[in-house]
Amino acid sequence: MSSTSVPGLTRFNTSTDSEALAVLHEVCASSAWGGELLARRPYATVEALFAASDAAMAELTAEDLAEAMAGHPPIGRPKPGDPTSSREQSGMAGASEELRAEMLELNLAYQDKFGHVFLICATGRTGEQMRDAVRERIGHSPEQEREIVRTELGKINRIRLTRLVEEESA
Numbered sequence: 001m002s003s004t005s006v007p008g009l010t011r012f013n014t015s016t017d018s019e020a021l022a023v024l025h026e027v028c029a030s031s032a033w034g035g036e037l038l039a040r041r042p043y044a045t046v047e048a049l050f051a052a053s054d055a056a057m058a059e060l061t062a063e064d065l066a067e068a069m070a071g072h073p074p075i076g077r078p079k080p081g082d083p084t085s086s087r088e089q090s091g092m093a094g095a096s097e098e099l100r101a102e103m104l105e106l107n108l109a110y111q112d113k114f115g116h117v118f119l120i121c122a123t124g125r126t127g128e129q130m131r132d133a134v135r136e137r138i139g140h141s142p143e144q145e146r147e148i149v150r151t152e153l154g155k156i157n158r159i160r161l162t163r164l165v166e167e168e169s170a
Contacts (some may be wrong), residue, residue, distance in 0.1 A: 029072075031067065
């Protein structure tokens with residue numbers, strides 16, 4: 001699929017650098033990731049955009065990953081008024097008070113251990129699946145967890161980039 005057949009990709013390719021960086025920051029809070037994607041414009045296809053995103057994600061340092069994670073609210077507590085985080089965390093929307101309390105406790109324990117929020121590509125996952133994932137991942141080493149976070153961020157970025165290029169108008 002070419003850029004001309006995807007209105008959102010054409011718009012992204014032809015937007016000013018400052019507009020494109022603002023849009024990329026909404027996808028991923030890492031300035032290094034955004035800078036890499038900006039530098040590689042224009043993209044002939046959505047697949048080329050995804051490949052650039054994946055390559056940039058693979059190169060992020062621990063500090064870059066921390067910057068990216070800082071843009072994500074804890075699971076079960078989407079940013080107020082942010083439809084993206086609410087949509088992505090919709091699996092927690094109908095969760096029981098017991099599950100919400102357990103997720104809060106697990107999120108805090110995870111954050112105490114790793115120094116950042118528990119990050120998972122929550123799209124399509126139930127509250128129970130997210131709870132089970134944090135239970136499992138809290139036993140990882142910081143190095144293992146950093147690579148899992150990198151993978152999860154890559155998944156989130158692809159979902160958000162897909163929404164970006166599928167939008168008909170800004």
